[in-house]
Amino acid sequence: xxxxxxxxxxxxxxxxxxxxxxxxxxxxxxxxxxxxxxxxxxxxxxxxxxxxxxxxxxxxxxxxxxxxxxxxxxxxxxxxxxxxxxxxxxxxxxxxxxxxxxxxxxxxxxxxxxxxxxxxxxxxxxxxxxxxxxxxxxxxxxxxxxxxxxxxxxxxxxxxxxxxxxxxxxxxxxxxxxxxxxxxxxxxxxxxxxxxxxxxxxxxxxxxxxxxxxxxxxxxxxxxxxxxxxxxxxxxxxxxxxxxxxxxxxxxxxxxxxxxxxxxxxxxxxxxxxxxxxxxxxxxxxxxxxxxxxxxxxxxxxxxxxxxxxxxxxxxxxxxxxxxxxxxxxxxxxxxxxx
Amino acid sequence: xxxxxxxxxxxxxxxxxxxxxxxxxxxxxxxxxxxxxxxxxxxxxxxxxxxxxxxxxxxxxxxxxxxxxxxxxxxxxxxxxxxxxxxxxxxxxxxxxxxxxxxxxxxxxxxxxxxxxxxxxxxxxxxxxxxxxxxxxxxxxxxxxxxxxxxxxxxxxxxxxxxxxxxxxxxxxxxxxxxxxxxxxxxxxxxxxxxxxxxxxxxxxxxxxxxxxxxxxxxxxxxxxxxxxxxxxxxxxxxxxxxxxxxxxxxxxxxxxxxxxxxxxxxxxxxxxxxxxxxxxxxxxxxxxxxxxxxxxxxxxxxxxxxxxxxxxxxxxxxxxxxxxxxxxxxxxxxxxxx
DNA sequence: CTGAAAGCGCTTACAG
DNA sequence: CTGAAAGCGCTTACAG
Numbered sequence: 001x002x003x004x005x006x007x008x009x010x011x012x013x014x015x016x017x018x019x020x021x022x023x024x025x026x027x028x029x030x031x032x033x034x035x036x037x038x039x040x041x042x043x044x045x046x047x048x049x050x051x052x053x054x055x056x057x058x059x060x061x062x063x064x065x066x067x068x069x070x071x072x073x074x075x076x077x078x079x080x081x082x083x084x085x086x087x088x089x090x091x092x093x094x095x096x097x098x099x100x101x102x103x104x105x106x107x108x109x110x111x112x113x114x115x116x117x118x119x120x121x122x123x124x125x126x127x128x129x130x131x132x133x134x135x136x137x138x139x140x141x142x143x144x145x146x147x148x149x150x151x152x153x154x155x156x157x158x159x160x161x162x163x164x165x166x167x168x169x170x171x172x173x174x175x176x177x178x179x180x181x182x183x184x185x186x187x188x189x190x191x192x193x194x195x196x197x198x199x200x201x202x203x204x205x206x207x208x209x210x211x212x213x214x215x216x217x218x219x220x221x222x223x224x225x226x227x228x229x230x231x232x233x234x235x236x237x238x239x240x241x242x243x244x245x246x247x248x249x250x251x252x253x254x255x256x257x258x259x260x261x262x263x264x265x266x267x268x269x270x271x272x273x274x275x276x277x278x279x280x281x282x283x284x285x286x287x288x289x290x291x292x293x294x295x296x297x298x299x300x301x302x303x304x305x306x307x308x309x310x311x312x313x314x315x316x317x318x319x320x321x322x323x324x325x326x327x328x329x330x331x332x333x334x335x336x337x338x339x
Numbered sequence: 340x341x342x343x344x345x346x347x348x349x350x351x352x353x354x355x356x357x358x359x360x361x362x363x364x365x366x367x368x369x370x371x372x373x374x375x376x377x378x379x380x381x382x383x384x385x386x387x388x389x390x391x392x393x394x395x396x397x398x399x400x401x402x403x404x405x406x407x408x409x410x411x412x413x414x415x416x417x418x419x420x421x422x423x424x425x426x427x428x429x430x431x432x433x434x435x436x437x438x439x440x441x442x443x444x445x446x447x448x449x450x451x452x453x454x455x456x457x458x459x460x461x462x463x464x465x466x467x468x469x470x471x472x473x474x475x476x477x478x479x480x481x482x483x484x485x486x487x488x489x490x491x492x493x494x495x496x497x498x499x500x501x502x503x504x505x506x507x508x509x510x511x512x513x514x515x516x517x518x519x520x521x522x523x524x525x526x527x528x529x530x531x532x533x534x535x536x537x538x539x540x541x542x543x544x545x546x547x548x549x550x551x552x553x554x555x556x557x558x559x560x561x562x563x564x565x566x567x568x569x570x571x572x573x574x575x576x577x578x579x580x581x582x583x584x585x586x587x588x589x590x591x592x593x594x595x596x597x598x599x600x601x602x603x604x605x606x607x608x609x610x611x612x613x614x615x616x617x618x619x620x621x622x623x624x625x626x627x628x629x630x631x632x633x634x635x636x637x638x639x640x641x642x643x644x645x646x647x648x649x650x651x652x653x654x655x656x657x658x659x660x661x662x663x664x665x666x667x668x669x670x671x672x673x674x675x676x677x678x
Numbered sequence: 679c680t681g682a683a684a685g686c687g688c689t690t691a692c693a694g
Numbered sequence: 695c696t697g698a699a700a701g702c703g704c705t706t707a708c709a710g
Contacts, residue, residue, distance in 0.1 A: 011487045013687060024697045029689060037695055054486060059462045060399040060408075061687035064702045068689095069399075071442075071463065080428035082421060089419035092445055101459050103410075104443050106431055120440050123398045124410065147393060148350045232630055258627075265630045288597075291571055291604045293632035352703060363681045368705060376679055400703035403686045407705095 012053040021049040032057065063125045072100040072314065073126040075117055077109045077134070082286055083256075083303045084132070087155070090307035091130060098315055100127070107134045115141065122148045128314045132156040135198050139163070151317035155310040157201060165317060167310040167327040171201045174299045174331040175208025178253045178281045181297070181333055183216050187251035187279060191224035193238045193263060195255030202227070202255055205283060209253055230255050235262020236269070243270055243278070251279035251339065257286045257298055260338075264292065279339040283331075294337035302329050351392040360388040371396065402464045411439040411653065412465040414456055416448045416473070421625055422595075422642045423471070426494070429646035430469060437654055439466070446473045454480065461487045467653045471495040474537050478502070490656035494649040496539060504656060506649040506666040510540045513638045513670040514547025517592045517620045520636070520672055522555050526590040526618060530563035532577045532602060533570075534594030541566070541594055544622060548592055569594050574601020575608070582609055582617070590618035590678065596625045596637055599677075603631065618678040622670075634675035641668050 018028045023042060030036035031046040038046075049055075063069045072095045076084045092102040103126060107114040114134040121129060122144060129145060129152040139161045145152050146163055153165045182190050192209055195202030210220050224246055226238040235254060239262065242249060254260035260282035264274045274280045275294040282289065285300035309327055316323045357367045362381060369375035370385040377385075388394075402408045411434045415423045431441045442465060446453040453473040460468060461483060468484060468491040478500045484491050485502055492504045521529050531548055534541030549559050563585055565577040574593060578601065581588060593599035599621035603613045613619045614633040621628065624639035648666055655662045 015687075025688080026690085026697055027695090030696085033689085035689095039695060042695080054483060056458050056462045056483070056487065058403070058464070058687050060402040060464045061702090062689070063399040064397065064403055064704080065687080065689045067702080078428060079418070079431065080421075080425045082419075082424065085421065085424035086419045088443075089417060089445060092418065092443065096444065096456075101463055102443055104427075104431065104441055105435065106428060117435075119395050123395045124440055125397070125399045144393060144395070148395065232626065236630075261627055261630045264632075268632070287571065288600055288627065291575075291600045291631075293603075293607070354703075364704080365681055365706085366679090369680085372705085374705095378679060381679080397703050400686090401705070403688085404703080404705045406686080 012050075012055045013058070014055070017046065017050050017053055017055050020053060021046045069125045069127040070100050071103055071124060071126045072311070073103045073105070073121040073124075073129040073131075075105055075107060075114065075121070075129060075131040077132060078106050079104060082258075083284060083301070086303040087132075087307040087310075090304040091311045092307075094308045094311035095315075100315075109134045111136050111141065115144070118142070118144060122150055126150060128152060128318045130155050130310045130314055133159045135196070135200070149321070151314065151321055153310050153314045153317065155306055162324075165313040165323070165325045165327075167306050167313055167325075167329075169301050169306070169329040169331055171204035172208035172211070174283050174301065175205035175210075175253070176212040177208075177299050177331055177333050178205075178283060179209035179212035179220075181335070182251045182253065182279060182281060182339060183213060183218060185251075185279065185339055188218055189224075189246075189249045189251070190218070190220060191226070191242055191246065191249045191252045192220060193226045193242065193252050193254050194235055194259030195227060195230050197227040199230075205253075205255065224249060230259055232258050232262035232265065235259035236266040237262075239263040239266025240269060243267070243272065249278070251281070254280065254282050257282035257284040257289050257296060260289075260296055260298070261292065264338075275338040281339050285334050290336065292338075297336045297339040298334050300332045300334050302331075305329055351389075351394045352397065353394070356385065356389050356392055356394050359392060360385045408464045408466040409439050410442055410463060410465045411650070412442045412444070412460040412463075412468040412470075414444055414446060414453065414460070414468060414470040416471060417445050418443060421597075422623060422640070425642040426471075426646040426649075429643040430650045431646075433647045433650035434654075439654075448473045450475050450480065454483070457481070457483060461489055465489060467491060467657045469494050469649045469653055472498045474535070474539070488660070490653065490660055492649050492653045492656065494645055501663075504652040504662070504664045504666075506645050506652055506664075506668075508640050508645070508668040508670055510543035511547035511550070513622050513640065514544035514549075514592070515551040516547075516638050516670055516672050517544075517622060518548035518551035518559075520674070521590045521592065521618060521620060521678060522552060522557060524590075524618065524678055527557055528563075528585075528588045528590070529557070529559060530565070530581055530585065530588045530591045531559065532565045532581065532591050532593050533568075533574055533598030534566060535568060536566040538569075544592075544594065563588060569598055571597050571601035571604065574598035575605040576601075578602040578605025579608060582606070582611065588617070590620070593619065593621045596621035596623040596628050596635060599628075599635055599637070600631065603677075614677040620678050624673050629675065631677075633677045636675045636678040637673050639671045639673050641670075644668055 105117040132155045156168045228234040282298035285298045289296035444456040471494045495507045567573040621637035624637045628635035
């Protein structure tokens with residue numbers, strides 16, 4: 001007999017469904033997973049019974065038995081960072097459309113926390129992992145994943161690792177694009193501000209910028225490079241410092257848009273106008289940049305695209321563990337009024 | 340014999356640990372969970388063996404057997420929304436510090452997706468759920484959680500539900516605070532812009548604003564209210580429209596800071612200066628607002644505090660299902676230059 | 679202080 | 695097309 005779902009009822013298991021529908025556990029499992037040859041009649045009966053009982057399959061049991069799982073892990077620096085927030089959102093959407101639920105953890109860019117988080121995720125039985133590696137990661141950081149046969153995709157931050165796909169963007173090109181743009185506008189004294197010194201993406205952006213300038217016989221001396229956290233606060237402080245220490249600089253490439261917004265603030269405090277007194281170019285293209293005063297010229301990365309592609313690369317690797325791909329999305333210059 | 344962890348080795352289970360340490364499964368389980376009375380000697384031996392084998396406990400098995408789980412679910416509208424991104428980040432941190440891993444899913448503010456997502460989370464065996472309810476939710480939206488004995492905490496968006504704790508902020512007060520501030524600055528013609536008409540938080544903010552103004556015998560006519568998506572784009576369009584339709588308005592309360600940034604843009608396009616030609620007050624206090632031109636006056640909500648408190652309320656409810664609390668954080672006025 | 683054994687809810691050969 | 699039974703890796707009374 002089928003009761004209506006009341007708040008006090010205890011959750012139904014596959015056994016209750018089998019009894020209520022008058023079939024075996026096997027049949028219920030087969031029907032609910034769309035496997036085997038089951039008569040249309042039985043199939044409907046089972047489906048309706050499951051529905052009526054409010055049956056929700058226990059995935060822990062399924063995972064334990066089958067070794068398959070519908071959990072996808074995402075390991076990032078900090079999900080409140082808008083870049084990762086957008087990346088996560090699209091990754092979650094892509095995962096959900098294939099029936100996967102997303103598990104998210106922050107590492108705070110700390111290697112120890114990263115390895116703890118990876119262990120936790122393995123323990124929870126994720127089918128695969130997308131990880132934006134903490135600074136200092138190398139192949140060995142992901143050894144446990146390989147031992148446990150958990151495929152993983154590296155995103156955003158590249159690590160030399162033959163076992164994983166990579167999805168990110170071309171940082172060297174991003175730096176080059178920003179520098180070329182400023183040089184084309186006639187700037188010869190260009191600074192570079194923000195980003196932690198040991199961050200590889202920063203190193204590549206800076207290298208790209210230097211390379212583009214070198215080709216035009218322009219030097220970017222270390223004295224005009226400021227490293228530090230990728231924050232608004234640091235951008236403001238570094239900008240203030242820079243205009244004091246190097247008043248002849250006419251343009252600045254910021255590690256990202258957040259730093260660029262800080263740079264605006266630093267300029268304002270010195271009664272200087274971004275875009276007029278000093279050109280500012282960001283990297284990221286956060287949506288709000290278009291509304292800042294002046295609207296920010298920046299190099300667009302594509303966090304959402306990375307989230308989607310990384311999810312797809314991971315699903316491919318789950319299907320076939322031998323799959324590898326390396327995707328470097330091409331950044332795009334967005335010219336507005338700050339340069 | 341204990342082998343070193345190689346990439347080709349197959350993952351160790353509790354059984355291998357028991358064999359390698361020369362004890363029973365029971366003992367291993369007891370040691371690793373810190374239960375029972377185990378001699379220091381055995382304890383150390385088991386711990387070292389587990390370590391050496393790179394043992395990671397299979398949580399699916401543990402959950403299946405014990406019914407306990409270390410997964411916390413978070414259900415939000417859209418995690419790429421900065422408000423929810425910050426909330427998530429602190430919720431994740433708080434959960435992680437108690438050993439929980441966070442599972443996140445977006446509903447896109449859709450009731451159907453919300454109930455699918457909740458079912459998925461139940462199936463994955465979450466210990467509890469924090470949910471920012473999709474518009475239109477009521478007690479019945481969470482019936483499955485109650486049937487499955489999964490405690491849940493409602494966050495940000497209030498729903499009349501005696502079974503759950505609530506952690507959010509006082510929206511009426513937020514609206515009142517913004518309106519009082521503008522009125523105190525001498526404004527009498529104040530508009531309200533942005534936010535979906537059916538959004539309860541918006542209704543409360545608007546009601547709070549109207550109430551504060553009414554006490555000062557100031558009317559906020561419907562003609563000065565613009566509803567629409569809480570986006571920058573909408574803010575810009577609505578602002579443009581408003582200055583055409585109601586040129587005598589001198590101040591505007593925006594549903595949130597994103598809309599306020601859009602309003603800035605709408606004003607600039609009409610060659611008007613926010614703060615000088617028309618006062619703009621936001622609600623949220625996104626960190627970047629301090630760097631906008633002019634720096635935005637806003638009413639600070641506390642997404643991170645909500646994330647932390649919601650996590651704590653949920654952990655409390657997991658410990659003792661009878662626990663209920665209702666937390667309404669008090670918004671705080673942040674005066675800058677836009678008003 | 680330690681172990682043998684049952685059982686959580688599924689999936690999956692295997693048999694018919 | 696359908697069912698009986700084994701087993702995934704744990705936890706937990708229970709016994710000694």
